[in-house]
Amino acid sequence: GVHVQDARALRHELERRGWVDWIVPGAPGLEPRRLCFVREEAAEALAERIGTEEEGVRDLSFRTRDVLDRVVRVEITAGVNRFFADLASSLQGTGLDLVDARSLPTRTRGSAPWELPAVEGYGCLRSGDRWAPFFVAWDRAGAPDAHRRARVAAWTRAADVAERAVGKRIAPILVVGAGQRELSQWECSLRRRVEPDRSLHALLAGAGDVLRLGPMAPVWLCAGSSDHAGLLELLAWGEEPAVRPVRLAGEAEPPRIDRSRQPLREWAPRAATGQVHASARERVAAVALATDAEEKRLLEWIARHPLLAGEELSELLEVPGEAIERRLDWLTRCGAVLASDCSPIGPTAGKPRRYVLTDLGLRLLAARDRVPPARYVRSAGLTVVESGTEAKVQCRVLRHPAHAIGVNRTVARLASNARAAGWRLTQWRNEAESARHFRVRDRTRWIRPDASGVLRCATGSRAFLLEYDRGTLDGGDYRAKLAGYDAYFASSTWEEDFETQPALLFVCTDDRAERRVARAISVHAPALPLLLTTEWRFERVGGESMGLLRAIWARPGDRERRIEPFLTEAGR
Numbered sequence: 001g002v003h004v005q006d007a008r009a010l011r012h013e014l015e016r017r018g019w020v021d022w023i024v025p026g027a028p029g030l031e032p033r034r035l036c037f038v039r040e041e042a043a044e045a046l047a048e049r050i051g052t053e054e055e056g057v058r059d060l061s062f063r064t065r066d067v068l069d070r071v072v073r074v075e076i077t078a079g080v081n082r083f084f085a086d087l088a089s090s091l092q093g094t095g096l097d098l099v100d101a102r103s104l105p106t107r108t109r110g111s112a113p114w115e116l117p118a119v120e121g122y123g124c125l126r127s128g129d130r131w132a133p134f135f136v137a138w139d140r141a142g143a144p145d146a147h148r149r150a151r152v153a154a155w156t157r158a159a160d161v162a163e164r165a166v167g168k169r170i171a172p173i174l175v176v177g178a179g180q181r182e183l184s185q186w187e188c189s190l191r192r193r194v195e196p197d198r199s200l201h202a203l204l205a206g207a208g209d210v211l212r213l214g215p216m217a218p219v220w221l222c223a224g225s226s227d228h229a230g231l232l233e234l235l236a237w238g239e240e241p242a243v244r245p246v247r248l249a250g251e252a253e254p255p256r257i258d259r260s261r262q263p264l265r266e267w268a269p270r271a272a273t274g275q276v277h278a279s280a281r282e283r284v285a286a287v288a289l290a291t292d293a294e295e296k297r298l299l300e301w302i303a304r305h306p307l308l309a310g311e312e313l314s315e316l317l318e319v320p321g322e323a324i325e326r327r328l329d330w331l332t333r334c335g336a337v338l339a340s341d342c343s344p345i346g347p348t349a350g351k352p353r354r355y356v357l358t359d360l361g362l363r364l365l366a367a368r369d370r371v372p373p374a375r376y377v378r379s380a381g382l383t384v385v386e387s388g389t390e391a392k393v394q395c396r397v398l399r400h401p402a403h404a405i406g407v408n409r410t411v412a413r414l415a416s417n418a419r420a421a422g423w424r425l426t427q428w429r430n431e432a433e434s435a436r437h438f439r440v441r442d443r444t445r446w447i448r449p450d451a452s453g454v455l456r457c458a459t460g461s462r463a464f465l466l467e468y469d470r471g472t473l474d475g476g477d478y479r480a481k482l483a484g485y486d487a488y489f490a491s492s493t494w495e496e497d498f499e500t501q502p503a504l505l506f507v508c509t510d511d512r513a514e515r516r517v518a519r520a521i522s523v524h525a526p527a528l529p530l531l532l533t534t535e536w537r538f539e540r541v542g543g544e545s546m547g548l549l550r551a552i553w554a555r556p557g558d559r560e561r562r563i564e565p566f567l568t569e570a571g572r
Contacts, residue, residue, distance in 0.1 A: 125235065129240075130238065305411075339354070359384055410507050423457045
């Protein structure tokens, strides 16, 4: 409730007196501006100002360990901070107050009422003698669906324990979903785990709506309901909660705090490259601080699509090759990725360096999304190697490195061709992320494409499922694979995954593989709407690039190649 210039002056004075320090985050979606935190050295002085024990002040979570954890997941931290700031601003002049707003410790340490597991924030509104406490759970698009289900399970257990112990419901949980698909997963998990008479109360809203329209806008809904409402209508109002807001006492000027310790922003580059000793947690935080937004984007691509080459990353991220190589070199020096000398296959010549994720890079990505590393690997389909492993043996971490390289090359070429036609590859899911289990007529079916994704332009979107076939499957493999796709399209299950019906694309390494696929389709799924092509058709032939958006596609049994409806508009 003060002018922004006054706030900056006060912050500067606290920094001068040694109470606060700052970092400049390098993260996608965040502006590169100063973010401040209270230094651990100020704990004793702050305890005196609040009138409580120093250990109670530490529960406000500005210990060095908590600060380092928040540095790594700075996108979540900044999102929760923005949420509380917007909420406080929207309440001005309404007669309501935001009487408490706090980030929660990254690890619960006791039985305090605010220590609900797997939530990021706690707040409380007051209107006269009525109070409305709530938790905030901030979602990340990179978190796997299994993690969302695990969070709901943890909340359900905590709610049951609280109801049995004290006979009261826990405060409502405001779940801010990363996007529409993630919101659908949250709703499905909540409906599956939470019965109408259970003690868990969760409200859902998309992060885009909350940040654009404000927390008070009618963007919230309860699981199982399609009616959106405002936050004040859906919160549980009642008596004053047990969690007491923290208030500063006295008007004396804050004393000076010792500033002998090196600031995090100066320590990070040396710790990231191993020039100074650092624990595992400190090393992850150092790499998070020492890498910029583009380097983190590179890390995410390599994590989900191992053995990408620098040239392919340049096409996918639309960044010049020299800049890509410079950033890859820094990530390699930090130990977050490792270069492999796997030789490419197919018509492409040369031996480009290909990259895989290390265990250090995994811990960084998992901490950014606040997901346990083991769950991250298992659910997101990541391939991880030990830091410092010899590059010559990296291909052994993949069961079929040649297959992975072929998929990468195909999708990178699709992204390049689409961009030339005015489209963008906005989503690329790997094999594990594309896998889908579903039920049709009381039977469990599945599909597991090698990749899937979405192309977008100003007028719409096109989705695709990709199978890269090297002619190594037998008849039984094709039968099960095609039966799954047949059920997927016939039951319209695709509507849960994409806005438009995806094209099923089979890219074969040669004509022999294409003929095998065509024969299998004619026997097992003759009505399946798929498109076939061979890899040589979109590589350079006679000096001319055919491209994936040209007339290279055929349906099984067709003699002529064509541009199918999925590709027609993009290929013009």
